[in-house]
Amino acid sequence: MKLFLVFTLATLAFAKRFDGDQVLTLHPTSSEHVITINEMEEFADFWRPDSPSLVREGSPVDVRIPREYLFKTKRVLAAINMDFEVKVNDVQDTIDHQFTGTKTPYAGAYDYDVYHTDVEIESWAFDMQSQYSSLLKVETPTKSEENRNIVRLTMGSSQNNPIFLIDCGIHAxxxxxxxxxQCFVNRMLSQYNTDANVRSMMDALTFVIYPLLNVDGYAYTxxxxxxxxxxxxxxxxxxxGVDPNRNFDAEWSGPGSSSNPCSDTYYGPEVASEQLSKELSNFVLSHTxxxxxxxxxxxxGQVYIYPYSDAVKDVDNKQEHNDIAIASAAALEAVHRKQYTYGPGYQSMYLAAGGSDDFSKDFGVPxxxxxxxxxxxxxxxxxxxSQIAPSCEETYAAVDVIAQHVMTKL
Ligand SMILES: [Zn+2]
Structure with a gap:
């Protein structure tokens, strides 16, 4: 355990630091404001929206400003009368406090209330398979660019039921x-014998889950x-680096994505150039x-986004998407009173071409x-x-509504 602690500290010691960086929420109300925000791309890290090209008058912008640019940035904002507030006062301090400090090395008993490394997540998957061999199959169908396994889980009482596909960790x-x-998989497996609701979903559907798609990026974080x-x-x-959620075959290289390899929304040298995009695309295409x-x-952001995001156009079953989002958000809110919004991507978020969601819709996922x-x-x-457990609890309720809706259509 001591060795682990030393290793953790050593790792953190070499990681990039964000001392004094702040996240500001900007409130642009004129084209001059928008232009000024666009000019911040050179030094600022756009959190929401994820690209300066998506900044619009009247929509707030969360952006991380490195410490050395803070004084100048705030002076410019004051000079052009753009309202802003400080959202995160010290990014490094917030990073240091994201951990509860109770983490122990993974040795069998898995703590779902802490963040785990990619190595821990992969061993967890195989341990779950050993423990629940009749309900879970673990595969490593694709290697990442840095030769890590992209793990795929197939979960349910049968592997041949209609598929409910889930992925996590596209963005590192x-x-x-x-x-x-991770907590969702654990809940479905550990409660299969005790929770009739869980059991009915596991008996009717085959859950295919990628628990950590962008494994290289995550390791790097x-x-x-x-x-x-x-x-x-x-x-x-x-x-x-390529933005994997701009790398799919859905109006690839279109609006809200960048040709600049230094951009956080770089769409990559070609469609599905990234190993994780290839893996997910191939899975969707081979299970039409x-x-x-x-x-x-x-x-x-606490948002349900349904297609499309790659253009201002609607899905054929927009009403179904909207109704189920409303029902799912209501179930989620009932757990811990968190409110989620919903809508088509072009409306509820912003235009962003090349996403895995639009791709899946285009290639047959209803x-x-x-x-x-x-x-x-x-x-x-x-x-x-400290927010992992409540996030899990409320999101179980959200997923259940969607899964049960799917089951009514089978
Ligand atoms: Zn993301």
């Missing part, structure tokens, strides 16, 4: 997402840069007609949601571990 820094996939979002591939350019629903978990988990910006990507 959104840690609550893979944390949710632990070792080097907590704020990393993209993959870790490099195609001979000065910057590393079998996948009944697809949920992809991100953070943050019901598709991107779910942006907690919070609404107080902690943003640095959600403290």
């Amino acid at each position: 820094r959104e840690w609550i997402s893979p944390a949710f996939c 632990w070792s080097d840069d907590r704020m990393w979002r993209k993959t870790r591939s490099n195609y001979g350019t000065v910057c590393t 007609g079998e996948i009944q629903a697809y949920l992809t978990f991100h953070s943050y 019901l598709v949601y991107t779910i942006e988990l907690r919070d609404t910006g107080r902690y943003g990507f640095i959600l403290p571990e």
Whole structure:
């Protein structure tokens, strides 16, 4: 245990630090404001929306400003009369406090209330398979660019039921997402024999779950840069990484994505250039007609987004998407009073081409949601571990509504 502590401290000691960085919420109300925000791209880290090109008058913008640019930035904001407030006062301090400090090395008993490394998540998956061999199959169908396993779980009393597809961790820094996939899998397996509701879903559906799709990016957020979002591939350019959620075959290279390899929304050298996009795309394409629903978990914002995001157009079953989002959000809110909004991507978020959600809808999945988990910006990507358990509890209720709706259609 002591060795582990030393290792953890050593790892953190080499990681990029964010002392004094702040996250500001800006309130642009004129085209001049929007232009000024666009000009901040050189030094600012856009949290929400995730690209300066998506900034609009009247919509708030969360952006991390490195300490050395804070004074100048605030002076410029004052000069052009743009309202703003400080959302995160010290990013490094918030990172340091995301952990509860009670983490012990993983040795059998898994703690779902803490964040785990990619290595721990992979061993957890195989341990779950040993423990629940009749309900869970673990596969590693694809290697990442850095030669890690992309883990795929197939869960249910049969592997041949209609598929309910879930992925977590497409974006590296959104840690609550893979944390949710882990607690969800544990809940479905450990309560199969005691909870009739869980059992009915596990008997009717085959859950296919990628608990950590962007495994390289996630590993990098632990070792080097907590704020990393993209993959870790490099195609001979000065910057590393592709935004995996701009890399799918859905109006690829279109609005809300960037050709600049240094951008956080870089769409990559070609469609599905990234190993994780290839894996997910191949799975969807090879199970046409079998996948009944697809949920992809991100953070943050507390939003249900349904297609489309790659253009201002609606899905054929918009009413169904909207009705189920309303019912799901109501069930979620009943647990811990957290409110989620909902709507088509082009309306509830912003235009963003190349997403896994639009791709899946285009290639035959009838019901598709991107779910942006907690919070609404107080902690943003640095959600403290104390919020993992309540996030899990409320999101179980949310997923149940969608799964039960799918079951009524079978
Ligand atoms: Zn995301």
